[in-house]
Amino acid sequence: MPQPARSIQAAPGAIEPLPQPYLLFLGDVAEPAYAKTAFGLRDWAGERCVGEYACVGAKVSTGLRYLTPEQAFAEGARSMAIGVANPGGHISPAWVPQLLQALEAGLDLIGGMHARLADIEPLRSAAARLGRRLLDVRQPPPGIPVASGRKRSGMRLLTVGTDCAVGKKYTALTLVREWRALGVDAYFRATGQTGILIAGQGIALDAVVADFAAGAAEMLSPDAGAEHWDVIEGQGSLFHPAYAGVALALLHGSQPDVIVVCHAAGRETVLGHPGYPLPGIEETIELNLRLGRRTNPRIRCAGVSLNTAKLDAAQAERLIAAESERLGCPVADPMRGGEAFRRLAQACLR
Amino acid sequence: MPQPARSIQAAPGAIEPLPQPYLLFLGDVAEPAYAKTAFGLRDWAGERCVGEYACVGAKVSTGLRYLTPEQAFAEGARSMAIGVANPGGHISPAWVPQLLQALEAGLDLIGGMHARLADIEPLRSAAARLGRRLLDVRQPPPGIPVASGRKRSGMRLLTVGTDCAVGKKYTALTLVREWRALGVDAYFRATGQTGILIAGQGIALDAVVADFAAGAAEMLSPDAGAEHWDVIEGQGSLFHPAYAGVALALLHGSQPDVIVVCHAAGRETVLGHPGYPLPGIEETIELNLRLGRRTNPRIRCAGVSLNTAKLDAAQAERLIAAESERLGCPVADPMRGGEAFRRLAQACLR
Structure with missing residues (x-):
């Protein structure tokens, strides 16, 4: 059970915060x-x-x-x-x-x-x-520009996925919580409706007119201090037959320094599109890095967030260890936390 | 100078035609x-x-x-x-x-x-x-669905590009004119404002809400007879820092059997984004085929449309011949027409 959040609050930026509490x-x-x-x-x-x-x-x-x-x-x-x-x-x-x-x-x-x-x-x-x-919260703010492609200051992490609904929001939130506990200056940047309510601000990326989607991602995480991290909630997947365009606009506009690839263990086809096999984790890493390099040549993948909700604890632990071995990078289920998750969180900051 | 068009008129489909003449x-x-x-x-x-x-x-x-x-x-x-x-x-x-x-x-x-x-x-x-x-004409029609990814019947060609404003619309229009003269059942499918006025219908892809952009491309070229060709006007480029998401949504939703890659000879950086070098033609072919395969595994590149407006006739002819040799596929400037263009148009139908 997650504890009450430490500081997943509205970050400084151009987007007006929601009235709170x-x-x-x-x-x-x-x-x-x-x-x-x-x-x-x-x-x-x-x-x-x-x-x-x-x-x-x-x-x-x-x-x-x-x-x-x-x-x-x-x-x-x-x-x-x-x-x-x-x-x-x-x-x-x-x-x-x-x-x-x-x-x-x-x-x-x-x-x-x-x-x-x-x-x-x-x-x-x-x-x-x-x-x-x-x-x-699904209504985009006024004044979203066309993306400039200009590299912004500060550090950014984007959670990407093999599919929709694999834990991209949850992974971003747990990374921010973990990092803030370590004293890292990190904010959660929301791109979907629940995330926006949690953060108190954000942009529902999928509701932005297509020409401005990358511009919205640029607006969402403005220039920041060199040590500051924006942790951006991913949307969709580059392999999704309906939402790949949103995922690519978000990848280009976010200019992430680091990606974490999210996957739901056992899922084999795109949710709601049974004719579409899910891509492998390696292919997801490779394509996101290749396309992400266009706006940030330093992009790297720090590891994998594996949603093991359908497995018991022992099965999950075995799968996480095996996947980490197979892929040669940290793999963790943020819902289960533990040492594996701390290693993943550390690898992002390296 | 193009002649008056033969039959670039409204195609049958779900989108209401504009009142004409x-x-x-x-x-x-x-x-x-x-x-x-x-x-x-x-x-x-x-x-x-x-x-x-x-x-x-x-x-x-x-x-x-x-x-x-x-x-x-x-x-x-x-x-x-x-x-x-x-x-x-x-x-x-x-x-x-x-x-x-x-x-x-x-x-x-x-x-x-x-x-x-x-x-x-x-x-x-x-x-x-x-x-x-x-x-x-920039207002999308009502009722655009989320893309289904379902493969549609009929044949489709999509013009893609190394950049914006390289001749994607013009290439699509000239291919349709050439094909109709040969008796091919072909229609131009417009995705931008001038194209929509020419066709008498279409969808301004860049004005569609991001979540529905691939769905709009599906709606634009509905199921058709096995011998029917929809020639779809491309938008943006997979390498464009602002518009790649639109290009990917259009590629996925169009499910092209054939792409023609459009490039403006001599252009070296993305129009309006001088910090972004243009991709090579080979890389543009390869990435469009790789990503397009997701919704149509039979996708292939038939050739290259080279905009040589800045060259004189002799320079253009030499460059077209050299590029065709280098790339191993038909290359032509549709503005200049001639045998090279007829070869390109034939290669698409093969």
């Missing part, structure tokens, strides 16, 4: 899997979550204190973040009274769903009347 | 370079251009008959297309009376500028009152 909203959710955004926020931004709120009859709790929007505002909350990720990404009409209550209590609303808060009429008029904001 | 509008343009959209339409869609119209004092003409919007409507025109591509892509206030006149005369308006027709108040209200359309 958060009150987490669980809606009327009855299935823990649909509350994973709230769990992620509790685990990684716990010090910026004053509590949780829900509709009467909700069956899931994050374990944080139950606070009304009024109580949460009194304790410092400045927004209520919808922590539900239901299939279809809709905002249920049953939630609207609680969402209005939060606006009345002085909180902005933050959503990361497919549905837009501003498309719901009572919310739009209440926000206008009260001077509150309806923030959609 | 066109009346070309030249605004108050005084510099031929800024009227190149109009020249492109005259050269490639001449049979669908009833004439030209301009503000008093315009100093550029396409050579087509000067017709008022009322005359053009009477001769069958159904839209007035802005044929100006000025720096900044703005719509001059000086054009608004003529644009309103066209709406009153029964014509829809088509723009491909950065500025949107619908953002100009008198046009918006006049269009609403008259039931006319303000069409922006």
Whole structure:
């Protein structure tokens, strides 16, 4: 179980931070899997979550204190973040009274769903009347430039993958936590909706118009001190039949000094595309280095993050050791931590 | 000088065709370079251009008959297309009376500028009152899906490049013209604004949200008969620090059976990015084939389209022969045509 995060907070940069601390909203959710955004926020931004709120009859709790929007505002909350990720990404009409209550209590609303808060009429008029904001973390910021390709100062790590949903966000977050514990000046740079809520800022890369996607990645991790690390959440995969373009724009714009390749043990085909065999880890390393060299000739791969959630502890340990031997680089499952993960985290800094 | 096109017209597919024939509008343009959209339409869609119209004092003409919007409507025109591509892509206030006149005369308006027709108040209200359309060819169609990666029937050629602005559109258009003259069932599939006006339909790939860019390329060239060829206008380059993601999405979604690599002779760095050396032609072939194989294992390179506009005829002929010898494949400049170009066009069909 991850501990409350140390400092996965908003980094300095051009992108406006979200209003925080958060009150987490669980809606009327009855299935823990649909509350994973709230769990992620509790685990990684716990010090910026004053509590949780829900509709009467909700069956899931994050374990944080139950606070009304009024109580949460009194304790410092400045927004209520919808922590539900239901299939279809809709905002249920049953939630609207609680969402209005939060606006009345002085909180902005933050959503990361497919549905837009501003498309719901009572919310739009209440926000206008009260001077509150309806923030959609999937909405890119204004003013994203075309990428310049200019090499930026500071150090960058990008998590890349053999596929979607292999642990790129989790790997980036655990590396930042580990490094900050060692005194490294490191920030998490979010490129997806849950990551943006955790970081308190970021850009949903997949929602940017294609011509500006590499420019968005450049904007996301601006010039920084020579010892500063931005750890950037990867998206998609260079081998994905739908999302490879996003992955390449992110690789070029991020200009990573270091990549960590993420893979889910046992997965053999692209998620949702059973006709597409997954690339090997070696091929994933090689192609990312080759293409990444275009904007940062010093790019290197520090190791592999292996998601072993489907294995038991002994199987996982054996596989991690065997893969490390086979590939000749550190391999670890950040969920399991331990010495293997510390070696991977160290190898990135070398 | 290209002849009037044979049949670069709207192809069957899911994307709504633009209203045609066109009346070309030249605004108050005084510099031929800024009227190149109009020249492109005259050269490639001449049979669908009833004439030209301009503000008093315009100093550029396409050579087509000067017709008022009322005359053009009477001769069958159904839209007035802005044929100006000025720096900044703005719509001059000086054009608004003529644009309103066209709406009153029964014509829809088509723009491909950065500025949107619908953002100009008198046009918006006049269009609403008259039931006319303000069409922006850079606006992607609704309902673009995430790419499926499913292999589609029919044959596809994609022009790819070492850089932007090397002749990818022109190469695709000349191949279609050559093939149709030979009786091949071939259509031009447009991915940029001028191409869309020429074809009468298409998708501005660079304006699609990144997650859907490969899906847009799939939508652009739907399933077709086994002998049918879609010739797809390439965008950007896999080596471009800003646009590589667009190029990869287009490569994956197009699933080309054949690529033709386009290069501008003498160009040594990426246009607008002098710090980025251009890749070699061999490297461009190899990387496009390697990445394109992911969605179409049968992909092959049929040859090279070499833009020799900066050379005289003798220099061009020598360079084309030398490059063909060096690369071991057909090389031609479609602007110069001739036997070399016929060999290239044949090699694509082999």
